Amino acid sequence: MVAVAAIAVGLAGCASSGGTSPTGSTGTAPAAPAPADIGLCGSEDADDLDLALGVTRLEQISADPLRCAWTGAGDPATYQVVFEWFRGSSLSDRRDQVAGQVSTVSVSGRPGFAWSAPGSCEVAVDSGGRDFVDWTLAGADAARQCAALQQVAAATLAKAG
DSSP states (O other): OHHHHHHHHHHHHHSOOSSOOTTSOOSSOOOOOOOOOOOGGGGOOHHHHHHHHTOOOOEEEEEOSSEEEEEEEOSSSEEEEEEEEESSOOHHHHHHHOOSEEEEEEETTEEEEEEEETTEEEEEEEEETTEEEEEEEESTTGGGGHHHHHHHHHHHHHHHO
């Protein structure tokens, strides 16, 4: 009986009291930011995109919880806009998958990357957890509109809360 009591006292001494360990750590890793609750199509519609990107007559051609696309005749060319929400994916892996001129960006205080090439621009931004949102614009003046595309990504994150 004495042996059982000694083991119980020894185990109680090992239990966490919510304080720090002798090394100064709490024994738990800091929690990763919670994933954002991204709305369907990044919470954007054709009118929002027309206004933000300075193009006209975009029409939505596909929509699902993770990917949406719009196309339309703008002035002077045809544009395509694509939104994707990558769940459980690495933003750095995405950077390695895309060709073109890459720059590091910060959108609404979140890390991201922007790629531009003649006729296209893509912006991918951390949306919390292991998720990121990705906006792509293709068309004659798309590379010139990368800053506007970053604002669309910022609007998506703002609407997600």
